[in-house]
Amino acid sequence: MEIKKGRNCYYIGEDENNYKGILQYVEEDHVIDAQHTIVKPEFGGQGLAG
Numbered sequence: 001m002e003i004k005k006g007r008n009c010y011y012i013g014e015d016e017n018n019y020k021g022i023l024q025y026v027e028e029d030h031v032i033d034a035q036h037t038i039v040k041p042e043f044g045g046q047g048l049a050g
Contacts, residue, residue: 012048021048
């Protein structure tokens with residue numbers, strides 16, 4: 001599994017619009033605030049969010 005960096009996100013999958021799992025974040029003053037972690041249901045239970 002390769003973790004890729006997108007615009008304000010890290011994701012596993014084809015691209016940030018076609019992901020298996022994604023972590024979306026906001027960065028301000030060198031602080032990263034994780035906003036959402038989403039795993040598509042068909043990939044659940046495989047540890048992608050971890």
